[in-house]
Amino acid sequence: MAIMTPAALQAPAAPPTPATRRSRLHRREHMAAAAFIALPVIGFVLFIGYPMLYAVYASFTRWNGLSDPQFIGLDNFVAMANDRYFWQAMGNTLYMMIGIPIGLLLSLVLALALNRKMRGTTFFRTVYYVPVISSLAAVAILWQWAYNGDFGLVNQTLAIFGIEGPNWLQDASTAKPAIIIMSVWKGLGFAMLLYLAALQSVPRHLYEAASIDGANPVSQFWHITVPMLRPVTFFLVVTSIIGGSQIFIEINIMTPEGGPEFSTASIVWYIWQKAFQYSQMGYATAMSVVLGILVFVVTAIQFRMNRRSEFSIE
Amino acid sequence: MSTTTQNTVTVVVPGPDSGGPRRPTRSILTQNGRRPFAPVGNRKRTTRITNAIVTIFLSLGGIVMIAPLLWTLSTAVKTREAVFSLPPQWIPDPIVWENFIRVWSAGPLATGIMNSAIVSISVTVVGTVSSALAAFAFAKLRLPFKNAIFLTLLAAIMVPFPTIMLPQFKMFADAGLVDTLWPLILPGIFGNIVMVFFLKQYLNSVPDSIIEAAKIDGAGYSRIFFTLIFPAIRPAIAAQFILWFMAVWNDYLAPIIYLNSPEKQTLQIVIGTFNTQYAIQTDYPLIMTASTIALIPVLVVFIIFQRQIIESIALTGAKG
Numbered sequence: 053m054a055i056m057t058p059a060a061l062q063a064p065a066a067p068p069t070p071a072t073r074r075s076r077l078h079r080r081e082h083m084a085a086a087a088f089i090a091l092p093v094i095g096f097v098l099f100i101g102y103p104m105l106y107a108v109y110a111s112f113t114r115w116n117g118l119s120d121p122q123f124i125g126l127d128n129f130v131a132m133a134n135d136r137y138f139w140q141a142m143g144n145t146l147y148m149m150i151g152i153p154i155g156l157l158l159s160l161v162l163a164l165a166l167n168r169k170m171r172g173t174t175f176f177r178t179v180y181y182v183p184v185i186s187s188l189a190a191v192a193i194l195w196q197w198a199y200n201g202d203f204g205l206v207n208q209t210l211a212i213f214g215i216e217g218p219n220w221l222q223d224a225s226t227a228k229p230a231i232i233i234m235s236v237w238k239g240l241g242f243a244m245l246l247y248l249a250a251l252q253s254v255p256r257h258l259y260e261a262a263s264i265d266g267a268n269p270v271s272q273f274w275h276i277t278v279p280m281l282r283p284v285t286f287f288l289v290v291t292s293i294i295g296g297s298q299i300f301i302e303i304n305i306m307t308p309e310g311g312p313e314f315s316t317a318s319i320v321w322y323i324w325q326k327a328f329q330y331s332q333m334g335y336a337t338a339m340s341v342v343l344g345i346l347v348f349v350v351t352a353i354q355f356r357m358n359r360r361s362e363f364s365i366e
Numbered sequence: 367m368s369t370t371t372q373n374t375v376t377v378v379v380p381g382p383d384s385g386g387p388r389r390p391t392r393s394i395l396t397q398n399g400r401r402p403f404a405p406v407g408n409r410k411r412t413t414r415i416t417n418a419i420v421t422i423f424l425s426l427g428g429i430v431m432i433a434p435l436l437w438t439l440s441t442a443v444k445t446r447e448a449v450f451s452l453p454p455q456w457i458p459d460p461i462v463w464e465n466f467i468r469v470w471s472a473g474p475l476a477t478g479i480m481n482s483a484i485v486s487i488s489v490t491v492v493g494t495v496s497s498a499l500a501a502f503a504f505a506k507l508r509l510p511f512k513n514a515i516f517l518t519l520l521a522a523i524m525v526p527f528p529t530i531m532l533p534q535f536k537m538f539a540d541a542g543l544v545d546t547l548w549p550l551i552l553p554g555i556f557g558n559i560v561m562v563f564f565l566k567q568y569l570n571s572v573p574d575s576i577i578e579a580a581k582i583d584g585a586g587y588s589r590i591f592f593t594l595i596f597p598a599i600r601p602a603i604a605a606q607f608i609l610w611f612m613a614v615w616n617d618y619l620a621p622i623i624y625l626n627s628p629e630k631q632t633l634q635i636v637i638g639t640f641n642t643q644y645a646i647q648t649d650y651p652l653i654m655t656a657s658t659i660a661l662i663p664v665l666v667v668f669i670i671f672q673r674q675i676i677e678s679i680a681l682t683g684a685k686g
Contacts, residue, residue: 084587088503095556103533249680344529
């Protein structure tokens with residue numbers, strides 16, 4: 053969603069043709085075009101459109117997944133408002149997004165370092181990118197092991213500096229930070245790569261003109277680099293928020309019970325648990341609809357802000 | 367063909383990794399072989415010192431990035447006892463390669479790989495054809511309400527999977543397809559809207575005139591697609607194909623919902639199960655061996671197609 057600008061979507065309008073010539077040739081073309089787009093359109097209706105409408109309907113029902121849903125009005129939403137765990141899961145999800153600004157900052161520094169003309173940048177780019185392509189399930193397993201209180205890599209490293217590390221995932225006060233650290237590690241390479249691409253597409257002459265005008269590197273950075281990176285930053289912020297709001301695999305693997313004192317249970321984890329362990333499909337769907345609305349709002353805000361940022365650059 | 371590639375895929379991040387014959391050009395400064403601002407005297411030395419500092423800093427960061435993966439590999443070839451030895455052993459003594467044999471009988475790892483391959487290959491191969499055909503129609507053919515349809519499809523990207531997963535689950539349960547691979551395959555083979563969007567953009571660089579010419583020569587639309595369009599957009603297809611393949615291969619949420627019996631599970635679920643099962647027995651080497659095996663295919667794909675992957679990621683994002 054975030055990757056396009058509305059202007060880019062408009063195909064050039066077909067030139068007007070006399071109505072008489074249009075019929076035959078165009079009908080053939082229409083048929084071919086319709087056939088070619090048929091599969092994605094059917095897929096959309098079957099696997100996104102219909103399920104979405106059904107989700108809205110099911111959120112107003114009591115439904116255990118086996119028998120038919122029973123309409124109960126707003127009960128699910130009232131229950132949600134009074135559900136301590138729902139709010140805690142929402143809060144946890146939000147809390148774990150602290151990693152987003154940290155990761156963005158680190159990846160920008162990395163991209164700036166890698167944008168220098170020096171040896172080994174290709175090598176480092178690969179090193180930092182490997183976690184991105186690794187399977188999240190495998191990575192979550194190895195970090196769970198790295199966080200082991202007694203023999204984990206993290207605490208053994210800390211021991212070198214004479215620090216006695218906590219039992220990361222077993223302690224309610226460190227479980228969330230542990231997951232944040234891992235997420236930053238996993239996503240760093242992706243943001244770095246996008247920043248690097250953006251840095252390399254900044255027109256060189258801007259810097260040349262600025263340095264002729266006597267701007268020092270610091271003010272060049274603030275007045276040229278930062279504004280030029282704004283679209284990428286927006287893209288990264290929004291996709292990270294959307295991705296972060298759906299955090300599940302890490303939670304499911306590293307803290308299968310939702311963490312000590314429910315401290316790492318994310319909203320998707322809670323939806324999953326309600327649906328498949330407690331068979332409260334209606335309630336789970338209601339929560340998933342709320343999640344969908346939140347994601348929609350974030351995307352809509354992105355669209356508005358992105359439009360503004362385009363103006364400010366030109 | 368090759369000209370279209372050069373025109374549209376701006377190589378933002380150059381060069382395959384280390385040792386390649388082509389020296390990547392870093393900036394416009396060196397692109398023409400001249401350096402208008404060649405550093406002189408003192409400046410050259412400062413640059414060198416800064417470069418050294420940056421390299422040290424990048425290396426330290428690099429160690430942090432790669433250490434957990436090396437630790438996994440190291441643990442994978444340890445004995446159960448060596449895992450708990452202090453100080454920790456980075457190079458295990460003795461090295462037990464047997465873990466890599468033992469792991470196959472410890473759980474349905476082989477069927478997991480098989481199932482993951484079936485799902486990823488069928489989804490990406492069939493789905494890529496559906497996506498490319500649709501992208502062709504959206505970019506180059508006339509159809510009433512074409513843009514409205516396209517925008518509606520695009521809006522689907524906003525719908526998070528967790529929101530529609532329960533109704534989808536009901537659909538597949540009603541069809542009797544739970545605990546089969548079908549719920550993972552079916553939604554994918556209808557195409558991937560992100561890929562349609564990406565290819566449609568890419569097709570804008572293919573001139574309409576070659577399509578018009580082919581039409582005058584009497585070629586049908588499917589023939590135009592397979593002989594003209596498909597070859598012309600092959601680089602873009604390859605990049606998107608690999609990204610999609612890795613995404614499906616690494617998927618976890620949909621498989622964990624649909625697959626129950628061990629012989630139906632995909633690789634990611636199998637290693638997840640390994641994790642819970644063997645942690646109780648403190649057989650950490652076996653868990654790490656399984657994780658290593660799960661990481662290898664994607665790493666190999668990445669190393670082979672590094673350039674396409676990095677380019678298409680950079681492109682998708684840089685479009686902003």
